[in-house]
Amino acid sequence: MATTLQNSITTNVHREAASIIQIENVGHSYGRRAALNGVSFDVRPGEIFGLLGPNGSGKTTLFRILSTLMLPGSGRALIAGFDAASQPDEVRRRIGVVFQAQSIDIKLTAAENLWHQGHLYGLRGPLLQERIAEMLQRVGLSDRAKEKVQTFSGGMQRRVELAKGLMHRPSVLLLDEPTTGLDPGARRDLWLYLQELRNQERVSIIITTHLMEEAERCDRLAILSSGQIVALGTPAELRSEIGGDVILLEAEQPESLASRIEQRFQTKAQVLDNRIRMERRDGHKFVTDLAEAFPGEIQSLSISKPTLEDVFIRRTGHRFWTEQEQQEEQK
């Protein structure tokens, strides 16, 4: 125990100084199917870190390892310097976890759910009562404290879930696809809470998502594909690597047109889902050139600033949703 502790302190100092979570070369497989392959990244205190990836990319596996529910096949995950595999209790004391699936007891009231949760973390007596009131107020449910959770809307249940995860004031909050099944309003509210938490209490937040617009709101993010990190950085950094605009073009015979465009303009033109996709600087000028060069062949044409999906396509060579659908077919 003492040696392990010593080791982790040393590792901490030698690595990037201010990281609260260190994922080191984590690999995992279920039987023969590899779910994670050599994943490494750091999370800094007080940042919202996103794990973006299609279903089956390894997000949930990583989440299970971080939340101490599962041992990693190889590598290690450190939270506040503690190894999630060998010091699970130290890690558990410091993390709040919000699962994708519901974990609240709908037969109990909101306050009762928090009461039980507090006990699991050693809170009791007046301190516990105080904390319950504080958490309910924070998520705007003070007036519904004594009502059974089964009468709540989906958004309200999620808020109880969040309050539950925050009862013991964790320094790290882990959220697995927390906005699943929420309407846009409830989704926006949840994000406001998360940002408030980061700004006011410097809680470090790891959030998994398969939604681009959510990933955009993270301070930094890692994009996962087939168990590997394909991109890591702030959303702006990732988008800027595209270096220009993204042009999408529909045509009768996309393959032949793509190769002719490549010959003529010395640019890369990729066919994805029957559309030709190109990345160009000064896209608006290029679009005019294209239209003049191939009159009558272009059915539609769009030009846009790069999105995170464009980053994904650039790094993996295929579309985000295609991978997801393939994964679902395999199941």
Place this chain on the structure above:
Amino acid sequence: MAQAAVTPASAALPRVNPLLPAFTLWWREIVRFYRQPARVVGVIISPLLFWVVIGAGFGTSLQLQSTGQGNYLNYFFPGALIMIVLFTSIFTMMSVIEDRNQGFLLSVMVAPVHRSGIVLGKVLGGTTLSAIQGLLFLIFAPVIGIHIGLEQLLLVVLIVFLVAFSLTALGFAIAWRMESTQGFHAIINLFLIPLWLLSGALFPISGASRWIKWLMEINPLTYGLDALQLVLFPETHPPTTLALLPSIAVLTAFTAVVFFAGFLIVNRRSTLPAA
């Protein structure tokens, strides 16, 4: 080199006393029980129904010499009590499967709770419910002429508690890895009935054939039933395998073994998803 911002030493958080989580899980079990009126009604009505229908039916059509009590209804009384406790104990642990499917178990598993606290809380919850149901059955004792003194009552409570606790722990250990309540039913039915039949609840061990006798002797439930017979019928009880105190000792040892097995099952962490 900069100092690490977060070192393990900086955050000495208090340890969680495992009794607090155990208490909270136990209480949740009780609350969930009394919020479902159907279950409450079942607990009170089923012993009554059971006693009247089966006991009376058997009592008039069967007269066993070897029970040593002449009246079969008397012999059957402790057996019926054990049966009520047996079924209720094991089936309360279906809540483990529900907790897993409803996600509640996940949030317990990521809490810094010693795993023995989780087992203790869940098992005590089930034990409380089944022991209460078993003890309610004692109300019928005077009807068949059994008069229970205070000392007897305390012994009966102890025996019923031990039987209920060990069987609930057994149900817990079986339910932990189960994904569906149907699967749980299938497994439980495989040995629930034999366990009961071979405890001496229906027929006394003295009249059994050699290999049945042997099976009855390794059945821990036999000693629970023996103990009950000895306490309820100090004068006229049928022949038992062991005396009262050794019987209670065997029961206690069995309880400890099953509880520890449950703890080991919950405490195991692997590279497969837990809960």
